[in-house]
Amino acid sequence: MVVWFEGVDTTGKSTQINMIKNSFPNAILTKEPGGTQLGVSLRELILGQKKPLSSKSELFLFLADRAQHYEEVIYPNKNSLILSDRGFISGISYALANEIEVDLGTLFLLNRLALGGSFEGKIVFFETTTSLIKKRLQEKELDAIELRGVDYLMKVQEKMKSVLKRVELPILHIDASRNIESIAKSIEGFIK
C-alpha cells in the first residue's frame, strides 16, 4: 500500500517520513518527482531549458514522471508499505494553482491514466497557515518554488483542499503546527 504525504513546502512531510520510517523498517521511501532515474533526468532537463516551458508541456513531463514512478516503484511494491513524499494530489493542485487551461476533470483523468487507471492508497495531508509558513521559510534555504512566496503556497494549499474533497481515499488531516512527535504518532496509527 502506498501512503501519499501531501501538503505545501515547509509543512514537515519529509521530516515525518524520516520520523516514522523506524517504526516501519520494511517501508519503501520514495518521492515525486525524482523517485526514478527518469524523474532525476527530467528535473535536470527542465532546469536546463533556455526557452520557458509551456505550462502544458510541464504538466505532461510531470505525468511522464508519475507514470514511470508508478510502473517502476509503486506497482511492483504494492504489497509492501510505500511512503511517498508527494504524489498526484500535488500534481493536480500545482497545475490548478499555475492556472493551466485544463479543467479539473481532465486533470483527474490524466493522473488516473498515469497511475494505472485508479487512485489507490491513503493520504496524509499537512495543513499550514500563513504565519507558520513565514516562520519556517526564515529558518531554511529557499528553493525555487518557495521563492514564489507565501501567497502562492497558500493558493496551492487551497487547491489541494478542494482536490482532496473529490478523492475517495482515506485521508488523515494534520495540523502542521502540532509538535512533531505527536504528529508522528497520529500518522503511525493511521497507517497501521
Added chain:
Amino acid sequence: MVVWFEGVDTTGKSTQINMIKNSFPNAILTKEPGGTQLGVSLRELILGQKKPLSSKSELFLFLADRAQHYEEVIYPNKNSLILSDRGFISGISYALANEIEVDLGTLFLLNRLALGGSFEGKIVFFETTTSLIKKRLQEKELDAIELRGVDYLMKVQEKMKSVLKRVELPILHIDASRNIESIAKSIEGFIK
C-alpha cells in the same frame, strides 16, 4: 496554417518537404519530435535511460514535446505556412501500434490538449506497400524504429489510416510509389 506530413518511415515525407520548400520561400520547416530544444533534449533523455520507459511515460513525453512545439512553433506562426514532418497523427498511431492501454478517444483528447484544444491545418498522408518499404529500407541506413521491421511499419500505417478516418481536416492521400516530381506537384496544389 500548418501542413502535417504523415506516413511511416521510407514514404518520402522529408524528401517532399525539401522538394516543395522552394515553391514556398517563406514556409517554416519543422518536425515532431525534435522541432524545439525540449524535443532534442527529450530524445537524448529517452536514449540515455538505463531502465526501459513505460509505454505511458513515453506517451506523456511525446505529448510534452507536442505541447511545447505547438506553443513555440505552431501557434506563433499560425499566419505563415508551416510544413511539419510528422505530428499528432503519428503520435496517436504509434501509441496504438505499441499497444498502449489507452483508448482511441483518450488519445485524441490528450493530443487535442497538447495542440491548444483543437486540431488545425491540412494533412498530407503518404501510403506505402510492403514491397516498397523493403526496397527502400535496402537503400538506406536503418534507424531504431525502422529496424523493428516491415511488419511493424505496415501495422503503424494501418493505425494511421484508421485514425485519419476520424479526423475532420482536409487530407491529401499520396501513393508513395509515384515519382517525386509528380507528388510534389500534387502537394503544391493542395497547399495553395
